[in-house]
Amino acid sequence: MSTLLPASACRTSLVVLFCTLVLVLSCGGRDEEADGQVTIEFWTIALGDAFADYITGMIDTYETAHPNVRVEWVDVSGAEVAEKFLAALVGGTPPDLANLYDLPRFFQFDILANMDSLVSPVARDRRLSIFWQGMGQYQGTSYALPWYAGVTMMWYNRELFERAGLDPDRPPTTIDEMLAFGRQIHERTGKFGVSWRLHPSLVAPPWALLRLDGVWPLFDEAYTHSTINTPEAALVLQKWVDAYSDGVLPPEALAAAHRDEVNWFIEGRCAMLPFAGGWITRYFDESFERKAVPVAQPRGALGRVPATNQVLVVPRMSPHKREAVDFGLFVTNDVNQLEFSRRVAILPSTKAAIADPYFRREPETSEDRAHILSAADIPNSFVMAPPDVPGWSRMEDVLYEEFARALARDQTVAACLSRVQRKWDHLLAFQ
């Protein structure tokens, strides 16, 4: 066999090698601006299918008004946005403006631009203060622009109420009443009362259950010790442990994932779903839409309802922070947020947009009713942001684990709180 390289084989090998190198080396990197043209990368979460025309329309309008700025839009799925954002940061090619979840993971590392210094007081004042100081605030500083929001209301299944002998026109108004109704529903129908899961809960994670009933804060002011182990906290958690034992909550609540609680409600397994967002009606079929009714969220001892808001962040390492913030303010301005709210049952985070008569319209559908109810409850809401303590992600998992043990009667609530306090204090000592 000849060991000489045939010319064609040599060429083919070199071409393959070259292409491989190009492929490898071209992973990452972004076009640099030429002739003063700036390109900013903008990430949204799961808006690509339904709202592509809205997003591209906004981008076109902005680019027309700012000919030196080009916006590259990337839509990312919600389940992986935090991981992709991390990977992009590590790769040195983060987006310039990104809609991001799970911010506590990032706050303590000082990687997000400080919006208090980048946004003028006038622009800040146009935003509702609960959202400006909402999900994007960490230890007194805002690291995000508030975008669209949601205020929790409650969906309930009239048919299950009737079957359980409850008045379908009198839904619960307090959390205690909600759990009592749930008990009756389980006893009389075999279905579950409240659609809730432990981790990660869309409805209310354990720390939010405490907050709803006025057990807050969970740490001392200096974040040197936790203050969770109190008789008041024990009463609240015991209430939920008893509810779980009595079938108010589905047994799978301990080991559920993703959007299970929404599915359980739509499947008719659970009678009540506290939830922020009228948009879930897109998953209702015609017959279910007749059964499902939105009402204001039952109150806990705090007397207020939880709200959440989406945020846009700008990484500190973005070379185009000013342009990104400017575009972010454009995306979240009154006009664009109102337009977005007209397309889907979300709430704007600006004062002028939420004051629009659209949010006091006569409802035609259950989605409309949910939309109007949640808009009306904004003044009674608080943003369900977790404690802004360093290392919260790990602390939150400690709470989940210990509370799950209590729910499964693997330990008492007193032991749960004692262990949480000890573990949190240990973590705080090593921050």
Add this chain to the structure above:
Amino acid sequence: MTPYLFVGPGLLLLATFFGYPVLDTIWLSFHKYNIFNPAQFIGLDNFHRAFSDELFLRVLANTLLYAAIVVPALVVLSFLLALLLNSAVPGTKLFRTAYYIPVVTSIVVAGIIWKWLYNSDGLLNALLQGLGIAGPAWLADTRGVGQVLLGALGIQTQSVWLSEPALALFSVAMVTVWKASPYYMIIYLAGLQGISKELEEAARVDGAGRWRVVRHVIIPGIRPYTLVVTIIATIAAMRTFGEVYVMTGGGPFHRTNLLSYYIYTLGFKYLEVGYAAAVSLILLLIIMLFAMINFRLSGGDNTN
């Protein structure tokens, strides 16, 4: 020069996507690193930490238990399926195709369907109810499988020997078995078709029944395939991620948390990249150990 140029692109890809990550993982495992701050050399601290980390030990035990459930189940079930589909009965080709569907089904879809089946008021419990048995909350039940079985017979016990594996872990393992068994069935099928028909006929002429033919002709004949299935299934079981991610998120209280999911949590959620790298290396060493044991048992180093 020619051979090097031919293997060059492949080697480059291997070095980029396998060699470099492995070396980087080894380097990271000796450092404290959270992505945003410079890595700090801490020697073997991450490894010391792992073996004093209660959660890591719990997750490691879960993973070994998981493999102990999944691997034997896959070896036996895949073999029986292959035996069944190796018979010359009408519709065999259709069955072979149908049985393969779980392999090509996305784990997300499979996970959601199985969650419906496993619901406390799901299909599985409805069937049990028909038999007069009150079904458990499969994915949320932290009792041991032995405790649940005895409980169904009216015997209550708190024995620690019966508390593992937890029913929740067992339920997740069954999804892996359902999804992966057709893949291994194909491997067995290839082995079965390589067994000489004359051997089987000779055994029958000598008076062997169906079971004796299987035991003395077929099982020894497919021994190399059984070892391949065992190795691949062990490695796959140790790396299981999707089932946990989609179905339980590691709950209830870590009873279904497996090493791959734990590594993901450490690296991406807690940003403890150095520690995650150390745990990854421990997983790699365990997998290599299992692979070597299997390799030795198979006589794989005696190729001639």
